[in-house]
Amino acid sequence: MAIEVTHPPARTAPGLEAVLERQWMPLVRLATLLVGDADSAPDIVQDCYEAVWRLRPDLGDPEHFVAYLRKAVVNRSRSRLRRLRTVRRFLAQARPPADAPPADDPMLLAERHRELLEHIDRLPTRQREVIVLRYYCEMSEVDAAAAIGVSVGTVKSSAHRALATLRGKMKDDSDEH
Template structure:
């Protein structure tokens, strides 16, 4: 009789618990508990009802535990949009590496990059400060950025 009830009870637990693997465990636990308790039930239909009720209760208990765990994890987890804890260290290291590569650029390219991006000057202001034409600023900037991209390409973003 227990063998005939296995699959219907597993289906019931799977529908209640929402997890087929957990459903097998739930039904197995109920079979074990019923075997251990050996309730004095003369009518087989009552016995099946007893098993069904046990599966229902175990499924409810599992769902309650899962809700509690999820609630706890949601409270203890940083928000999904929060940056990783080591982000500032990684960014600082990337900045150090970038500055080291900027230091190795040819003098004109280094000057143009520093004036344009660190000082925030326009192309015209950079050209006036460096004493070169705006075209030279554009070409030097382009070459410097290409070099920096090549040097930094192995760095994860």
């Protein structure tokens, strides 16, 4: 035996459609002024209309109904503004500060470092030794000279030539990119 489900017939309040149609533009203007956005105002009013349509109110007092619609638009506008404030607050926190370095800086720096190491590897032996001891091991000229077994003057001149070569190579690499 099949059970038949019957729904009560949809009740259409007399004049509801006419009132909604007459109030559309005034309510859209109200929502526009409240939220400051002409694009979202019709959505706010439409949401109110859908809620009212589901209720199928009795239009015994059309003025009371219009006041109800206005109040609904005001409340939905407030809700929209609250959501927007929340979103803006979240975005402001998520946005990096204006003086923050670009996100790809570490990657670019690592790439430049790799290129520098490649150029150091191509230096003549003495220049490479001087650069490594002076700048990577942070030795003084005297300590670097003692480690290599050369004079301090040789360390100075080798470092000068190596740095000039590296500057030129790194400049050439940056011009190519």
